[in-house]
Amino acid sequence: GEDVEQSLFLSVREGDSSVINCTYTDSSSTYLYWYKQEPGAGLQLLTYIFSNMDMKQDQRLTVLLNKKDKHLSLRIADTQTGDSAIYFCAEIANQAGTALIFGKGTTLSVSS
């Protein structure tokens, strides 16, 4: 079955880099996504990567994809207190239309 797994909690100091990891199971996933959720809010799309890419960089964000190990990571450079939020990794579940399958989310806490 489909399952997306993430570590639940990450704590970093302001200015450090944060790395959030994710493993997925559906090798046929075409796109993989990272969403950010602040308290009481909806999901904000951060970035995505197409399955034929190994890396994508977007300002402070770097996404790495290892298809062989089905491992996805999100690196946030120069982490700020405003980056404190829950980060969700998601893959497309092709067996149910184009549903997104989410992990349980990683809570990132940034201290000053």
Added chain:
Amino acid sequence: DAGVTQSPTHLIKTRGQHVTLRCSPISGHKSVSWYQQVLGQGPQFIFQYYEKEERGRGNFPDRFSARQFPNYSSELNVNALLLGDSALYLCASSPEGGGETQFFGPGTRLTVL
């Protein structure tokens, strides 16, 4: 341009009642998906609609139903509410419903007492 909008923001119901949640997609988007997010979990897929037709359905009971209107807005209906239906209900829109990126609204917080 406005993003995905949802109404109401918050809702309190009692067990056994029914509820209707509403969603308006981004202008030009033809597909709407619904997700349920219980506290401490990631969102779970409920339905996807494209051009008023159901495109996909998640593992939810028949108490959950939805529809999409000619203007592409959508309603999610839940009958015979249970305490376990308390959650944040998220709506997402995408241009064509064919695997493109989904953009989420702020959600409706449903509390069932």
